[in-house]
Amino acid sequence: MSRSPAVPPPSVLSRLRFKHLQLLDILGRTHNLRIAAEQMHMTQPAATKILGDIESMFGAQLFERLPREMRPTDLGVLSLRYASAAVADLGKFASEFHTMKSGGYGHLAIGAITASTAQVVAAAIKEIQQQRPRLIVRLIDQSSDQLAIWLEEKKLDLMIGRLTEARQETLFNFEDLSAEPVWVVVGRHHPLLKQASVEIADLGAWPWILYPPATAIRHLFDETFAAAGMQAPVGMVETPSIFSTLELLQATDMISLQPRAAVAKYVQSGLLGQLVVPIRRTMTNYGVITRKNEIPSQPAQEFMAILRTTAERLGDHVAVPRTAT
Structure with a gap:
């Protein structure tokens, strides 16, 4: 027999106010009750009372009171996620309502x-x-x-x-x-551009500009190096910024794996050079x-x-x- 989804007690729904959600949202970002009180234009004792009312309402402690911060408990983390979404939703509604009312x-x-x-x-x-x-x-x-x-x-x-x-x-x-096809690119004066052909093995001795570890293009880079039995490059800079990458490529002998769409015009204009090397797999x-x-x-x-x-x-x-x- 299937169970009906749990719903909050009616007393919680009737007592929960926007100021409760707002305080949780600010505390989630600052972990500081004094700063939260200042941002809500109230005294710290008033903010303390509101937080106490919230925890009493839910029958659970949402924050650990530590000397230097307010650390959310597991239930606090859950509450903060929903409070943040609710505050963002209401802010979006108010903004769209005002815009449409003003003819925007x-x-x-x-x-x-x-x-x-x-x-x-x-x-x-x-x-x-x-x-x-x-x-x-x-x-x-x-x-x-x-x-x-x-x-x-x-x-x-x-x-x-x-x-x-x-x-x-x-x-x-x-x-x-x-x-999303990818290209291996370098500055236009990079020594590897003078070689008749370039293989993956030629790239390990040079420093790289890479996307952060959680990105698909970084996974592709790591898999390509691993499949070639190669160690990580001798040095690296991690950044998702194409503008920082362009500056670094032009100023150094670093190498980068980049989306073709992001660098094709720079290669065509001569600002960057492309190293035609075999990348065995494509990204999703x-x-x-x-x-x-x-x-x-x-x-x-x-x-x-x-x-x-x-x-x-x-x-x-x-x-x-x-x-x-």
Whole structure:
């Protein structure tokens, strides 16, 4: 016999207020009751009383009172996650309501990995700006692991990237958008560009600029080196920033594995050089990711439709969309 899902006691739902959620949200970010009180424009004793009321309401301690910080318990971590999402939701509602009331066209917060930003996302933003000239678009260029955190916290309306953890399949919908070929690139004066041919074994003696460990392109790099039986490079810089990478490549003899879409124009213009080396495996496709059980806003739906047609027009498009279950 199946059990009905548990619901909070009616007394909790009737007593929980926005100031309770707001205090939890701020405490989750600061771990400091004094700072939380200041940000809420109240005295510390008042904030202490509100936290006590919250813990009494839930019948559980949410924070350990330590000399230098307020450390969340396991139940506190759970509470903070929901409080943060609720505060973000209400803030988004208030912003959209005010914008529409004032005759505006709303906001759209997009998170995107570097490869998609270089071509597909940039072209899609150009098109939606033509359709909605007053739409305010906030674009964040980051790695998929960080974007997924912000999407879960409702700081983004959608993201263009990859799922990086198995648990995310229960949180998000994923629709394939495009493949992501990679190139090995260097500064235009790198000594390896003078060699007639370059193999993977030639690359181990040089320092590298790499994406952070949790990213798909970093996994591809690690697997490529491991398959060749090679040790980690002699030195490395880790950064998701294509701009920092470009500066370092031009100023040093470092090497980097980069999405083709992000560096092709720099290679074509002569700012960078490409080392044609065999990469045995390709990365999984990136796609459009949204939260499950939530209908995207009208601007987000329009932008997603533009992304699909843009990706198909630019090539490397995957014909059959897939939604994570």
